[in-house]
Amino acid sequence: MTGLLYLIGAAIGWWAWERSHRRTHPVPEGLQSDISLPHQEEFELYHNALSLCSMKTRVCMAELGIAYRSHHIDLIETGSYENIGRRFLAVNPAGTVPVLVHRGHPVYESHEQIRYAAAFAAPGYPSLVPDDADLRQRMEEWIDRSSLTGDPLAEGEKSAANAIPAMTVPLFATMIERIPVDKISEGLLFHFDKRRPVMFLVLKALGIDRLPSLGPAVAMHRKSRAQLADHLDALEAELDRGGGPWILGEQYSLADVSWLVIFERLRQVDSLDLLVGDDLRPRCAEYWAKLRDRPAYRTAILDCSHPTIEYGTERLRAAKANNPALRQALGG
Numbered sequence: 001m002t003g004l005l006y007l008i009g010a011a012i013g014w015w016a017w018e019r020s021h022r023r024t025h026p027v028p029e030g031l032q033s034d035i036s037l038p039h040q041e042e043f044e045l046y047h048n049a050l051s052l053c054s055m056k057t058r059v060c061m062a063e064l065g066i067a068y069r070s071h072h073i074d075l076i077e078t079g080s081y082e083n084i085g086r087r088f089l090a091v092n093p094a095g096t097v098p099v100l101v102h103r104g105h106p107v108y109e110s111h112e113q114i115r116y117a118a119a120f121a122a123p124g125y126p127s128l129v130p131d132d133a134d135l136r137q138r139m140e141e142w143i144d145r146s147s148l149t150g151d152p153l154a155e156g157e158k159s160a161a162n163a164i165p166a167m168t169v170p171l172f173a174t175m176i177e178r179i180p181v182d183k184i185s186e187g188l189l190f191h192f193d194k195r196r197p198v199m200f201l202v203l204k205a206l207g208i209d210r211l212p213s214l215g216p217a218v219a220m221h222r223k224s225r226a227q228l229a230d231h232l233d234a235l236e237a238e239l240d241r242g243g244g245p246w247i248l249g250e251q252y253s254l255a256d257v258s259w260l261v262i263f264e265r266l267r268q269v270d271s272l273d274l275l276v277g278d279d280l281r282p283r284c285a286e287y288w289a290k291l292r293d294r295p296a297y298r299t300a301i302l303d304c305s306h307p308t309i310e311y312g313t314e315r316l317r318a319a320k321a322n323n324p325a326l327r328q329a330l331g332g
C-alpha cells in the first residue's frame, strides 16, 4: 500500500514537473528581433509535412529560391507530439509549426512568414509582391482569405484555411490508425488543446468506417464543405474577372502561394472532385492544374510528403470506395 502511494506520488510529481516545463502561451506574430535562437544557417524552418501552414511557408521559400535548414517537427498525426516537447517549445512557446528563423530570430505565423520572406528572394527570383498598390491590396485580401487565424472551427466563414480542419477529420481518422494509443494519450497530459487528443482517441477507437456514426464530425464536415464552396465561388469569380492564370492576373504572387495549400489539402483528403472540376468551378480547376505544374509544388509539397500522409489518403480513398455510408457522409 505504501509502495503504491509512493508510486502515485512520484507519478504526480513527474507530471507536475514536466507540465511546468511544457507550458505554452500565445506568441506575437511576425519577426521577433528580441529573441535569439541557436542556428547554423541564415534561414531555418521548423515545419511539419502535413501542416497546412508549413506547406505554405515551404512553397514560398521554394518560389523565392531561398535555401534553408529544415527541421521536421512531428505533430501527433505524423508520429508524436514533438511540437509540445521542451526542445521545440524553446523555439515556439505556442507549440505550433511552422516557425521561420532568420539569423536566429523567429518569425511566427505562416502568413507573416511569407510576407517577411518575400523581401529576401534569391537573385533571379521575383519577390512575389506586386509594385502596384492596388494589386498589393488585392493580394493581401486573398492572403487573409486563405490564412489560418483565430479559432478555425468557429470561424470557417472567415477564410478557406479556417474551413479546412473539419474537412481533414477523415484523413486524421486514417492517419491515426498508425499512431499508438500511448503516444496520442500524451496529449491528454500536456497538449494545450485537449480537444485534439480526445478527437484522435475517439477517431482511433471508432475507425474510418464508423465515422458516419459520429454525428458532430459529420455535421462539421458538411458545414465546412459549404464554407469552402463559398470561398471557392469567390475565387472562381476573381479568376474570371482578372482573366488568370493567377489571382492577380498575369503576376504570380504570395496570394497564390497561400491558396495552393488549400487545393493540396483537398487533394489529400480526397475531396477535390466535390468542389472543383471542369463542370464545377472550371477556373479553379484550371488554376489548380497550373499551380501543380510549378516546380515549387514538387519541391515543397511532393518531395516533402510523409509516408503516413500517403497511407492516410490512400486508405481514405479505399474506405470511401467500399463504404457508401461513408461516401454519403463526406458529401459523395
Ligand SMILES: N[C@@H](CCC(=O)N[C@@H](CS)C(=O)NCC(=O)O)C(=O)O
Binding pocket: 051, 052, 053, 054, 075, 076, 083, 095, 096, 097, 098, 108, 109, 110, 111, 148, 149, 196
Ligand atoms: N496561424 C498559425 C497556425 C499554426 C498552427 O496552428 N499550426 C498547426 C499545424 S497547421 C499546429 O502546429 N498545431 C499544433 C498541433 O496540432 O498539435 C500559422 O499560420 O502559422
